[in-house]
Amino acid sequence: MNEKTTIYDIAKALNITAATVSRALNNNPKISEATRKLVMETAAKMNYKQNKLALALKSGKSNNVGVVVPYIDRNFFSAIIRGIEEELYPLGYHVIICQTHELENTEIDNINALLNAQVDGILMSVSKHTEQTDHLNHVLNKNVPLVFFDRKKDINGVSTVTINDYEGGYRATKHLIEQGCKRIAHISGHWALEIYKHRFNGYKQALLDHGISYNKDYVIKAKSDISAGKKAVEKLLKLKNPPDAIFSSSDYVALGAIQELKEHGIKIPDDFCVVGFSNEPFTKFMELSITSVDQSPLDMGKMAAKVFLEQVKEANVKIEKKVVLTPTLKIRKSSSKIGKK
Amino acid sequence: MNEKTTIYDIAKALNITAATVSRALNNNPKISEATRKLVMETAAKMNYKQNKLALALKSGKSNNVGVVVPYIDRNFFSAIIRGIEEELYPLGYHVIICQTHELENTEIDNINALLNAQVDGILMSVSKHTEQTDHLNHVLNKNVPLVFFDRKKDINGVSTVTINDYEGGYRATKHLIEQGCKRIAHISGHWALEIYKHRFNGYKQALLDHGISYNKDYVIKAKSDISAGKKAVEKLLKLKNPPDAIFSSSDYVALGAIQELKEHGIKIPDDFCVVGFSNEPFTKFMELSITSVDQSPLDMGKMAAKVFLEQVKEANVKIEKKVVLTPTLKIRKSSSKIGKK
DNA sequence: TAATTAGATGCAATCGATTACACGAAACTA
DNA sequence: TAGTTTCGTGTAATCGATTGCATCTAATTA
Secondary structure: OOOOOOHHHHHHHHOOOHHHHHHHHOOOOOOOHHHHHHHHHHHHHOOOOOOHHHHHHHHOOOOEEEEEEOOOOOHHHHHHHHHHHHHHHHHOOEEEEEEOOOOHHHHHHHHHHHHHOOOOEEEEOOOOOOOOOHHHHHHHHOOOOEEEEOOOOOOOOOEEEEEOHHHHHHHHHHHHHHOOOOOEEEEEOOOOOHHHHHHHHHHHHHHHHOOOOOOHHHEEEOOOOHHHHHHHHHHHHOOOOOOOEEEEOOHHHHHHHHHHHHHOOOOOOOOOEEEEEEOOHHHHHOOOOOEEEEOOHHHHHHHHHHHHHHHHHOOOOOOOOEEEEOOEEEOOHHHOOOOOO | OOOOOOHHHHHHHHOOOHHHHHHHHOOOOOOOHHHHHHHHHHHHHOOOOOOHHHHHHHHOOOOEEEEEEOOOOOHHHHHHHHHHHHHHHHHOOEEEEEEOOOOHHHHHHHHHHHHHOOOOEEEEOOOOOOOOOHHHHHHHHOOOOEEEEOOOOOOOOOEEEEEOHHHHHHHHHHHHHHOOOOOEEEEEOOOOOHHHHHHHHHHHHHHHHOOOOOOHHHEEEOOOOHHHHHHHHHHHHOOOOOOOEEEEOOHHHHHHHHHHHHHOOOOOOOOOEEEEEEOOHHHHHOOOOOEEEEOOHHHHHHHHHHHHHHHHHOOOOOOOOEEEEOOEEEOOHHHOOOOOO
8 A cells, every 4th residue: 555646646647747737736827727626636635745855856955954963962952953943844844963972073974964965954063073174165165054053163154153152151250259259260161162262251351350360270171071070179179279169161060060069068159159051951950059051042043043044045145144142141049149048 | 166966977077878877886796897996086076976865766765764752852852862863873864853742733744744755764752642643554554664662652563662661660669668668659640641551550560569558649640840740749748648758750740749848848768758750860960869760762762763774674574563671760869768878 | 700819738858866678899609 | 600698888767846848729809
């Protein structure tokens, strides 16, 4: 029962041409009302479904977009994907998802695979370890719309959707200062990603703007996981003049830091405040909920999709749009000295 | 610079036929070594990339599989997707993701869209509110391999990958009994999903097997969110003889329950034990970490992919495979009366 | 009534790759 | 040397839908 109805089957059944069937189904005005109705009914009766592949081959449009992220099972990225999907699905697009695992080669493979699959566009967050840009230029040469979100490379003609990481760092730090913290440390990430530089810059500027001098010893670069957070705290506590607060560029690091601080019997937020970054779901769920910078990933995804759609619309014009979203500070217990009940 | 090389371009450049080029690229033994080499080199030079759409149309295989889940941004599902991807990517498949938001109509739309896109198979977890099965039978009629994971419908000829929910419920409950809990309540989910029935059955049987009588008042059906957990606890605590433990079919409900219990000044795990289900990441991160039943979503995804691949391989034979994975109980603080340090 | 025109449909090429079949030339067999 | 293989390529159809151009009929116009 391999039921597969094509326009030829319909044509044969009605003793007309496939061309006529095609026109009728597409509401071409050249077709008589009678024929159109007849074709429509027969198509429904025969359970006809348009073969998108044939259409794609003919039109050169696959109605698929590729989304490339480091990991799919991180809330931040899956929420972005969800945003993209919500925006694109109603328009008939499908989303093909790839993960790079932060590997440059995997990223290159993915991009090539997506191009072979004739996707109509690629939305991506570049991998931490990507240095080359040949594969990205290749996308542009093929005239396939490319949009970066969150993590970007500076390539001419590519639109980006990011958050203002500087502002995020600034606000988080300012908040800690307002809580009365005097010696604020910062745990950063891999500086190959400029997002971490920006967060650091915001941190530094907030200190200076409030008359606090910047102390190099208070800044640590670390991986984005719990154990890195623990190690960082160990190191910080050994300083002559240990800090009384941490602004971390990662929620996982913030969590590890908190765990380690507790081990040392340090009371949070009374004696030590902690702020994370990303607003991962768990930060809210903890008994000692963690203050964090929200990146509104859902909006970021939607915005990236919209930028892509604009590019599709204006295929002739070269658009280079830079959308910067403003992050929000979610203040929770881990940094709420003031106004504690 | 719209560089798009086809086999015809290569053919023209070498003054041979596209057929020969195609054969050379596919290592057809009928082609002379000299020609093959020449074609290969020219293809590389001209930056040729096979058009998968044309191939798909010709072969009837798109090398895309559809994955349908209720939500993409729940760890359980995104981890499954990751598992599927890891298994299928190396074989050249791409994954097209759809979410139903638990809506039957959206599910139907998604399935139809995937069929139109000529996917080679559909892997799915059915929506909570799906009652019809027409759209699913339609998939089978088109001879498109269908695999259910986690949530299934009983349809003849469809393979499934699930966990043994009964066993999960049984082990969780047995564990609570071993901790000395006497009055164990159970918070279940929407019984339209048989997974919840099975977990309940496991719970009930564990009680009976250990000489504890089953008390209907201890069982509450609730949605899978935090507030539902709070409400359920409120209700349970009002009973004449309130319970001293909860086995919840959801981690979110377990979390809500714990929050509410704390509000009532009840000490966990000393006076009350709680076990959740799904092993969501946050259960591990809490200071009072939550015991939970792990469903190994990564393995589930991989297994679903493998079952799909088998079906593709044996396209002529009808395979109906039922894989049941055994869940693991992750014992954490929320239920560790014994052996507490 | 003859000529023009609008309306509806058919014809055939196209998108890019694959492949059964045909064919010519070289090599081998008897 | 005539007959048979073998080898390497070319020819053309195919997958399903779209579309510019040609064609035919019927209706309108002069």
